[in-house]
Every structure is written in C-alpha cells, then in structure tokens.
Amino acid sequence: MNLVSALADSPRTILQTLADTILDITQCDSAGLSLLTRDGQTADVRGKRFFWPAIAGMWNPHAGGGTPRNFGPCGDVLDQNRTLLFRHFERRYPYLLPVIPAAEECLLVPFYVAGEAVGTIWAIMHCDRRQFDAEDDRVMASLGKFASSAYQALIHIEDLKVQVSQREKAEAEVRELARGLEAKIRRLVEANVVGIVMWNLEGSITGANDAFLRMVQYDREDLASGRVRWTDLTPAEWHDRDERARAELQATGIFQPFEKEYVRKDGGRVSVLLGGALFEGSGNEGVAFVIDLSDQKRAERALRRSEAFLAEGQHLSQTGSFSWRVATDEITWSEQLYRIYELEIGVPVTLELIRTRVHPEDVSLIEKMKMVDQAPDGGKDFEMQYRLVMPDHSIKYLHAVAHPSRDQDGQLEYIAVVQDVTARRLTEEARDKARSELAHVARVMSLGTLTASIAHELNQPLSGIVTNASTCMRMLATDPPNVDGARETARRTIRDARRAADVITRLRAIFSKKESTTESVDLNEAAREVIALSLSELERGGVILRREFAEDLPTVTGDRVQLQQVILNLLRNASDAMSGVDDRPRELVIRTERDEGDGVRLSVQDAGQGLDLQSMDQLFQPFYTTKGDGMGIGLSVSRSIIESHYGRLWAQANDGPGATFSFSVPCRPDGVPGNPGLDAIRSLTAAIALQVMGTL
Amino acid sequence: MTINRSLVSVVDDDESVRESLPDLLREFGFAVEAFASAEEFLGSVYVGQTKCLILDIAMPGMSGPDLQRELRTRKQAIPIVFITAQENATIRPRLLKEGAVECLVKPFSETALLTALNTALRVA
Numbered sequence: 083m084n085l086v087s088a089l090a091d092s093p094r095t096i097l098q099t100l101a102d103t104i105l106d107i108t109q110c111d112s113a114g115l116s117l118l119t120r121d122g123q124t125a126d127v128r129g130k131r132f133f134w135p136a137i138a139g140m141w142n143p144h145a146g147g148g149t150p151r152n153f154g155p156c157g158d159v160l161d162q163n164r165t166l167l168f169r170h171f172e173r174r175y176p177y178l179l180p181v182i183p184a185a186e187e188c189l190l191v192p193f194y195v196a197g198e199a200v201g202t203i204w205a206i207m208h209c210d211r212r213q214f215d216a217e218d219d220r221v222m223a224s225l226g227k228f229a230s231s232a233y234q235a236l237i238h239i240e241d242l243k244v245q246v247s248q249r250e251k252a253e254a255e256v257r258e259l260a261r262g263l264e265a266k267i268r269r270l271v272e273a274n275v276v277g278i279v280m281w282n283l284e285g286s287i288t289g290a291n292d293a294f295l296r297m298v299q300y301d302r303e304d305l306a307s308g309r310v311r312w313t314d315l316t317p318a319e320w321h322d323r324d325e326r327a328r329a330e331l332q333a334t335g336i337f338q339p340f341e342k343e344y345v346r347k348d349g350g351r352v353s354v355l356l357g358g359a360l361f362e363g364s365g366n367e368g369v370a371f372v373i374d375l376s377d378q379k380r381a382e383r384a385l386r387r388s389e390a391f392l393a394e395g396q397h398l399s400q401t402g403s404f405s406w407r408v409a410t411d412e413i414t415w416s417e418q419l420y421r422i423y424e425l426e427i428g429v430p431v432t433l434e435l436i437r438t439r440v441h442p443e444d445v446s447l448i449e450k451m452k453m454v455d456q457a458p459d460g461g462k463d464f465e466m467q468y469r470l471v472m473p474d475h476s477i478k479y480l481h482a483v484a485h486p487s488r489d490q491d492g493q494l495e496y497i498a499v500v501q502d503v504t505a506r507r508l509t510e511e512a513r514d515k516a517r518s519e520l521a522h523v524a525r526v527m528s529l530g531t532l533t534a535s536i537a538h539e540l541n542q543p544l545s546g547i548v549t550n551a552s553t554c555m556r557m558l559a560t561d562p563p564n565v566d567g568a569r570e571t572a573r574r575t576i577r578d579a580r581r582a583a584d585v586i587t588r589l590r591a592i593f594s595k596k597e598s599t600t601e602s603v604d605l606n607e608a609a610r611e612v613i614a615l616s617l618s619e620l621e622r623g624g625v626i627l628r629r630e631f632a633e634d635l636p637t638v639t640g641d642r643v644q645l646q647q648v649i650l651n652l653l654r655n656a657s658d659a660m661s662g663v664d665d666r667p668r669e670l671v672i673r674t675e676r677d678e679g680d681g682v683r684l685s686v687q688d689a690g691q692g693l694d695l696q697s698m699d700q701l702f703q704p705f706y707t708t709k710g711d712g713m714g715i716g717l718s719v720s721r722s723i724i725e726s727h728y729g730r731l732w733a734q735a736n737d738g739p740g741a742t743f744s745f746s747v748p749c750r751p752d753g754v755p756g757n758p759g760l761d762a763i764r765s766l767t768a769a770i771a772l773q774v775m776g777t778l
Numbered sequence: 779m780t781i782n783r784s785l786v787s788v789v790d791d792d793e794s795v796r797e798s799l800p801d802l803l804r805e806f807g808f809a810v811e812a813f814a815s816a817e818e819f820l821g822s823v824y825v826g827q828t829k830c831l832i833l834d835i836a837m838p839g840m841s842g843p844d845l846q847r848e849l850r851t852r853k854q855a856i857p858i859v860f861i862t863a864q865e866n867a868t869i870r871p872r873l874l875k876e877g878a879v880e881c882l883v884k885p886f887s888e889t890a891l892l893t894a895l896n897t898a899l900r901v902a
Contacts, residue, residue, distance in 0.1 A: 541863035545884030546794035549802050552888040556805040567801065574798055581794070 096232045097136035100203070104225055105138040108189075108218050110205040112141035115229060116148065116156040117201040132156045132201070140183060140208055149178070159190045160199045165219060166190050183208040189218060193226040195234055203229050277354075277372035283328065285313035288367065297354065297374050299347040315344045317351065327356075331368065335360050341375060353379045393417055400502040404431075408452055409493040422480070422502045424472060441469035441477070443624075450626055450667050451484065451496065463629075464496075467503070467621040479507035539585040546578035602637040603645055605674050605682050612649045613672070616657075620670065623657045630673040636749045638682050640727045645747075648720040648731070652686040652743045655717070659690025659741070666739065677746045681729070685744040693733060693741045720745075783809040784899060785827045789819045789845065790834035790861070799832065806892060816840035820848065828856050830879075830898040835862040835869070846876060857898035861886065 097115055104113035114137035119130060130151050137145040151157050155171045168188045172178040178185075190204045203226055205214065271278045277294030281287050287310050295301060304310050316324055320342045327337040339357030346352055358370025393416070396402055402419025406412070413431040420427040423439050437445055447468050464484040469477050484498035554571035557564035613627065620627055638645075653672070660668040669689050677683040717731075724731040729747030736742055786808040788799050793814075800810040811828075813819040817840055819831075831849075835842040842860055849856055860873055860881040870881045880894035 537864065541884045542792055542794065545861075545863065545886070546798050548885040548887065549795070549798040553798060553802040553805055556802070571798070571801060574794070578794055578798075 096236065098138070100225065100229060100232060101136040101138035104203060104205050104222070107221055107225075108205045108214070109212065110139065110189075110214075111183075111208040111211075112137060112139035112185075112206040113204065114138065114141065114145070115201060115203050117233070118151065118160075118199075119148075120200075139206075141181070141206065144181060147181075149175075154178075155188060155190055156202045156204075159192045159202050163192060163199065165192070165222065167214060186210055187214060189214045189222055191219075191222040191226040193230040193233065195230055195237075200233060201229070202226075277374070278369065279312070279372060280367065280369050281312050282367045283331075284366075285311045287312055293374075294372050297346075297352050297372060298344050304347070317343055317345050331358075331360055335362075352376060397421075402500045402502075404496075404498055404500065406496045406498070407489070407493060408495070419500055422478070422500065423470065439470045439472070441471050444468035446624075447626075464498075465617070465627060465629075467507075467617065477504070478502060479504045540582055543578040543581035543585065547575050547582070550575040550578065600639050601642060603640050603642045604635065604637050605645070605684055606631045606635050608642055608646050609649055609672060609674065609684065612646050612653065616650065616653050620653070620657055623661060623668065625657050625660060625668045625670050628669065628671045630671060632673075632675045635674055635676065635682055636680075638727070638747045638749050640747060641723075644723045645727070648723050648745060649684065649686075651717070651720050652745075655743065656686050656688035656690065659688050663690060663739075679748070680750060681746045681748045683744055683746040685742050687736065687740065687742040689736075689738070689740040692739060693735050783807065784829040785809045785811065785824060786830045786832060786895065787819060787824055787828040788812040788832045789814075789816055789837075789842070790832075791815060791837040792834065795834070795861075802888065802891070803832075803895075806895070808895070816842070816845035816848075819845070825849075825854060825856075830895055831856045831858045833858050833860050835860055835873075835881075836864065843873065843876070846873075846878065850877070859891075859894045859898055 101114045104110070114134055116132035116134055119133050131148050132151060132154065133148040134145055149156055151160075154175055155166065155168050159166050166189075168174075168185070168190070170185065171188060172181070172184055185206045186209055187207045188204055189206075190202045192199050192202050194200065203222060205218065205222065207214070270276075271291045274291055274293035274296075277297050278291045279287055279294045280289035286308065287305060290305055290310075295305065298310075298315055300310050313324075323340065323342055327340065330337040336359040337357065339355050341353065341355050343351045343353055353375040355373040355375055356370055358368055360366075360368040396416055396418035400418070400422070402422050403416045404419055405414045411433055413433070413436075415423075415431050417427050420429075423436075425431075425435070425439075429435070433448065436448070440448070447466055451464065464486070465482070466484075467479060467481050469479055471477060479502070480500050481503045482498055482500045484496045486494055486496050489495050550571040554568045554575065557568040557571065609629075609631070613629070617627070649672075653670070656670050657668075660670070666689055671685075671687040673685045673687065675683050675685075721731045724745045724747065727747045729745055731743070731745040733741055733743050786803050788796060788803070788810060790796055790799070790812075791814055796812040796814065800812050803810045808830075811822070811824050813822065815837060816833075819825065833842040833845060840848070842862075846858055849858075858878045860878050861884060862869075862881065863884045865883045873881050879898040882890055882894060
C-alpha cells in the first residue's frame with residue numbers, strides 16, 4: 083500500500099521508494115533496479131546496457147552506474163528468463179571487483195512489460211549475516227510485478243512529457259503564425275481600401291474600419307455606442323436580399339458578393355458590393371467586405387443616359403445602325419433598326435431574315451457589299467438606297483451609309499447607319515416626277531421657242547427671196563421680157579438675202595453679250611449637290627456610286643450652275659451607259675483630284691459598254707447620240723462650258739469595261755472668264771441654224 | 779388692166795411682203811391692193827370688192843384671225859389665204875375650221891400660192 087500511494091503521489095521518486103522497500107522487506111544490505119537502456123533511439127544503442135536508476139543501502143553511492151547487457155548478472159537473468167541467486171558474482175564478472183563492498187549473495191528478479199523483459203530488481207547481502215530464502219524469492223517476485231507497473235507509469239509520464247512539449251512547440255508556432263496573419267489582416271483593415279465590418283447575426287456591428295464608416299457617414303463614437311446596426315443601415319426593400327444572404331451564411335458559412343444599398347446617416351443612399359463569412363466556429367459572428375459602387379453607378383447611369391440619348395436620337399431621326407462581319411455573318415442591330423424592319427427587338431439577325439424583308443430587286447446590293455471585299459481598291463464608304471417590302475406589302479425606302487473596316491484578323495466588317503426615308507422619298511418621287519416632266523417640257527419648249535424665233539427671223543427674208551425670185555423669173559419669161567421689173571425684183575432678192583444674213587449676225591450679237599456670273603466654286607461641294615439630286619435616279623438604275631473626293635481641293639473660278647450641269651450630264655451618261663450591264667456591278671466612280679499644274683480634275687468612270695475609236699471623234703459633235711431618246715447635245719454643250727472655263731473635257735476607254743469622262747479646269751484662269759452659258763447657247767444656236775437651213 | 783381682173787388684197791405688216799407679193803400676184807394676172815394692217819384694210823373702199831384676202835397671222839394691233847372674225851361679223855364672206863413665218867401645228871387646223879381656204883408657211887413656193895388662190899376663187 084505504501085508503494086501504491088507513493089506511485090500515485092510521487093511518480094518521480096517511485097524507483098527509489100521501490101529500492102528502499104526491497105531493502106526494508108528483505109533486510110538485505112543493498113537493493114536496487116537495473117533497467118535496460120532505452121535512451122538511444124537506434125537499435126544498436128537500445129538495450130545495450132543496464133542502468134541503475136535507484137539503489138538503497140550500502141551500494142547507494144553506485145546509483146547511476148550499470149553493467150553491460152550481455153556480460154553481467156542481469157543479462158544472465160534476462161537470458162534465462164528467471165530469478166537467479168548469485169554468490170560473489172565478481173568472481174564470474176571481474177569488472178565488478180572495484181564495486182565495493184563486494185556482494186556475498188545477490189538475488190535478481192526479472193520484470194516485464196507486455197511480455198518483454200525490461201529490467202531486474204535485486205537484493206544483495208555483503209556478508210553472511212543471513213541468506214536469501216524462498217520467502218525472499220516470493221516477495222521479490224511480487225515486487226517485480228510492481229516494478230513493471232511503476233516502470234510503465236514512468237515511461238508513460240515521460241512520453242506525456244514529450245507529447246506536451248511537442249504540443250507546446252506546435253502551439254507556439256501557431257501563435258506566431260496567427261500574429262503574422264493578424265498583422266496582415268490589420269494592414270488590410272487599416273489601409274481602408276475596402277470597407278470591412280464585423281457583425282453578428284442579431285444585427286449588431288462589432289467593429290468597422292474607417293472606409294466603411296465613411297461610406298455610411300457614421301463615426302467611431304456612433305459605432306462605440308452601439309447605435310449603428312446593420313439591420314437599420316439596410317433600406318426596407320433590401321431586407322429580402324439580406325435574408326437570402328443570411329440563409330446562405332447559415333448553409334455554407336459564407337455569402338457570395340451581391341449589390342445592395344445602405345442608408346447613410348444623412349438619409350441618403352449609397353450603392354455597395356458586399357460579401358462576407360462567419361467566423362469559424364462562432365455560428366453567429368462574422369466579417370464582411372464592402373465596396374462603394376457610387377462611381378460605378380454614376381458611370382452606369384451616364385452610360386445608360388448616353389444610350390438613351392442615342393436610342394432617342396435614332397428614334398427621332400428614324401435612323402438605325404448595324405455592324406456586319408462579312409466573313410462570319412455576325413450581324414448586330416440597334417433597336418431602331420428592328421423597328422424599321424418591323425421585327426421583334428432582340429431576335430437573332432441573319433442574312434436570311436434580312437432577305438425576307440429586302441425588295442427582290444435590291445437584294446443584289448447585299449452581294450455587291452460582299453464583292454467589295456474582293457475588289458483591289460475595296461474599302462470605300464458605301465452609300466445606297468434600297469427598299470423593304472413589309473408583310474402588308476407596303477414599301478419602305480431606306481438610305482444607308484456603310485463604312486467598311488478590317489478587324490484584327492483582316493476580315494471585312496461594316497459599320498452602317500440606315501435611315502428610313504420613306505416619307506421623304508415619296509415626296510421626292512412626286513417632286514422628281516413633276517420635275518422631270520417639267521424639265522422635259524421646258525427643254526422642248528425652250529428649244530422650240532428658240533427654233534421658232536430663229537425660224538421667224540429667217541423666214542421673213544427667205545419668203546421675200548422666194549417671192550421676188552419667182553416674180554423675177556415670170557417677168558423674164560414674158561414676151562417681151564419685163565427687164566426693168568426683173569431687175570427690180572432681183573435687186574430685192576439680193577436685199578432680202580442680206581437681211582437673212584443680218585438676222586444671223588443679230589442673233590450672234592444678242593448671245594454674245596458679256597454677263598459675268600463667275601464665282602469661287604468648290605468642285606467637291608458642287609459634285610455633292612449634283613449627287614444628292616441624282617442619287618435616287620442612279621439607284622433606280624441599279625448604279626452603285628462611289629465617291630473618291632480629294633481633300634483640300636482648291637476652288638476653281640467659274641459658273642457653279644454651268645459646271646454642275648456638266649457633272650450632271652456626265653453622271654447621266656455614265657448611268658445610261660450601264661443600263662444594259664447585268665454581269666458585273668454597275669459601279670460608277672466620281673473622283674476629284676488635283677491636276678498637273680494649277681488645275682482641278684473631275685472624272686466620272688462607268689463600267690458600261692465603253693467607247694470605240696470611231697465614235698470617239700464624233701462624241702462631242704452636236705446631235706451625236708447613241709441613245710434612242712437623247713438629243714445629242716449634252717456633251718457638245720458640256721465641252722463648250724468647260725472650254726469657256728479655259729479647261730478641257732475628254733473621254734478615255736477604261737482598262738477594264740467602260741469609259742471615263744474627265745474635265746479639268748484651272749483654278750485661276752489667266753483670261754477674263756466669258757459667259758459660259760451664253761457661249762454654249764451661241765454654239766448651239768449655230769448648230770440649230772444649220773439644221774433649219776438644211777430643211778429648205 | 780381690165781376691170782374683170784379679180785381683186786386680191788394683201789394684208790401684212792412686213793414691208794418686203796407688201797413689196798414682193800403684189801408683183802407676183804400681178805404676174806399671175808390679178809388686181810392687187812396691199813395694206814400694212816387689218817385696220818387699214820377695214821377702213822379702205824376695197825373690202826367689198828376683194829375676191830381673195832391674203833392675210834398675215836401675226837401683226838401688231840388686230841391680228842389675222844381677229845380680222846377673219848370681224849369680217850364674219852360684218853357678213854363679208856371673203857375667202858382667206860393665211861400666210862405665216864411661224865410654223866404652228868395647232869393653229870392651222872383651227873384657222874381652216876374657221877373657214878380659211880389655206881394657211882401657207884413662209885417661205886412658200888409659187889405653185890403653193892397659185893393652188894391656194896385658185897381654190898379660193900372657186901369657192902367664191
């Protein structure tokens with residue numbers, strides 16, 4: 083019982099207590115324990131020696147010594163695995179001779195742990211005062227069992243010590259790590275880059291950084307007083323969203339970032355992005371980061387406003403826009419374009435869908451836009467008019483300007499605006515019809531009037547000539563001939579012939595009056611006006627018009643209207659020349675450029691039938707025409723106009739199909755400009771006069 | 779000159795016509811009186827005696843067609859041959875419908891004039 087309480091009270095001294103107990107019970111001279119060494123962790127060290135941890139009695143000074151495992155009394159006990167009694171063992175193991183006093187008799191008992199021998203207990207008599215007997219053997223066997231327990235307890239305590247020290251070391255490392263992490267987190271919190279707030283699920287805010295407080299406009303005092311609760315910061319309409327975040331928190335421990343609003347101290351709202359997590363193991367408290375979205379929201383509003391402006395602008399101007407990647411047929415439409423096509427906004431746009439709306443006669447425009455890709459000088463802006471046939475069979479007229487560009491892969495992409503010009507077009511058509519009828523009537527009338535006027539002036543003297551000549555012949559035919567009368571009528575014939583010549587002279591005089599109507603003319607501008615007038619007519623003829631206008635073109639001096647008549651005439655001729663062309667685009671290029679020297683050149687290039695050498699000479703002759711309904715005076719008049727501007731007008735056959743008509747006029751003519759209009763009429767008059775004379 | 783010769787009156791504001799045409803008509807064998815205006819003719823003593831009137835269409839003051847109407851108003855049924863320096867496709871049928879014998883466009887040939895005169899005198 084002594085031993086059991088000693089084991090419980092003081093495990094550290096149990097071995098000494100055990101040795102004392104052996105000494106006390108057996109009344110021997112020395113008692114102790116030998117333990118196989120276990121301090122070395124490697125196999126060759128482990129179990130190599132016996133160690134004496136505790137000795138009572140006369141050998142007490144030898145405590146801490148020991149014997150070799152395989153060469154000593156303890157080793158014999160373990161080898162034979164039984165209790166042994168030695169007499170004078172120093173005689174068998176001489177190395178024990180110095181150990182004094184010498185052992186007269188020694189009783190050694192092995193003890194075990196989990197069936198393995200780990201040590202011995204022993205009792206020694208140094209004299210023959212008594213001899214060990216069977217009772218000693220029994221007592222020692224019993225004490226050997228206790229030694230086993232004590233040994234195990236000690237080993238366990240040692241193991242615990244090791245474990246405790248290892249755990250303490252690990253905990254110290256964790257603490258060190260936590261200190262580092264905490265510093266980093268504190269750095270994040272104090273940097274105030276994002277708002278950080280600590281909270282619990284009841285609605286309290288237990289901590290927050292300045293960034294968060296700035297967002298909601300509260301201060302530290304408000305926070306410390308507990309007045310600031312996140313449930314109060316959240317406007318009513320966001321409570322449902324908060325509830326969802328709370329459910330997410332309880333299910334997963336975190337809530338994914340979402341956008342919401344807070345009510346600031348001043349009652350205003352602030353848009354934020356919020357995300358967070360519960361602290362591990364708390365079940366109630368957590369942390370959230372908060373990002374102020376005010377700037378983004380402002381930008382979004384500005385973007386939406388600008389989009390709204392654009393949409394409203396498109397709506398008001400009846401203008402839509404689209405982009406088209408030709409290679410992949412990716413097409414994107416603005417909302418207004420859907421409205422113009424009367425399609426549901428957002429349906430995927432395909433060429434097939436577009437073809438269901440475009441007028442059959444205009445569908446080829448789509449192919450022409452694709453063909454531009456193959457043209458060597460492709461990539462110029464396209465301007466075109468085309469029609470839609472709506473489901474109710476009504477027609478819409480659209481005016482489109484398409485800007486081709488290349489994406490990073492070099493593929494063709496169009497960005498285009500499309501305007502619904504139906505209303506304007508219908509007005510224009512009515513006006514064009516009226517104008518063309520009027521123009522025709524006016525042309526016929528003015529020419530008719532001119533002819534009639536010239537004819538009247540000439541017919542009076544011609545009539546006199548014929549009558550007098552007739553009279554003269556009759557007078558000479560009588561017998562006798564009336565010579566005096568004949569002479570008189572012949573004289574009158576000559577006089578009337580002179581009168582006829584005077585008429586011509588007078589007409590020339592009338593038309594040669596100099597009336598200067600010259601001004602500075604920007605040929606680009608003048609051509610643009612003509613194109614605007616002719617565009618619908620050209621489109622009707624299936625003509626694709628391309629402008630290649632030189633920038634910074636100097637102005638020329640001349641009569642703007644007359645020059646525009648020449649441009650108009652060239653455009654019409656080019657368009658007419660392509661009316662029979664079906665196997666290639668009816669492409670018309672109007673080009674302006676600086677000419678050599680101090681001049682400006684305008685060219686109109688068609689892809690029509692072209693010119694043959696024979697007709698080249700006659701082109702500019704009055705009344706020469708290749709058209710069934712033409713007057714044949716356009717080019718003649720045009721050349722007169724250009725020549726009166728000290729310029730020249732010429733024609734060339736293209737390398738490919740068609741012809742190019744060009745004129746060039748100097749920017750600052752040396753001479754005083756004449757009146758090109760009247761000059762043109764003068765030459766026309768002469769031509770008409772010849773025609774009239776030819777009928778006689 | 780005999781009194782049997784039919785009187786042809788010429789009304790034209792153009793002097794060269796008044797000068798040349800009467801000579802030719804006299805060569806044909808007619809008696810001729812020439813007047814520079816419709817008013818002058820109406821004021822003369824020859825209105826009743828005129829068997830054929832050669833009348834210019836466009837004249838200052840009263841025009842040829844005006845004179846035609848005036849004569850009809852006065853019940854003077856004189857055959858009229860109009861002459862004009864301006865060919866006008868619309869005016870000729872109208873004048874013929876109004877009773878004119880012919881409408882000659884200057885310059886007209888001797889034959890055309892003679893044919894018209896013969897028609898006029900046959901009508902008369």
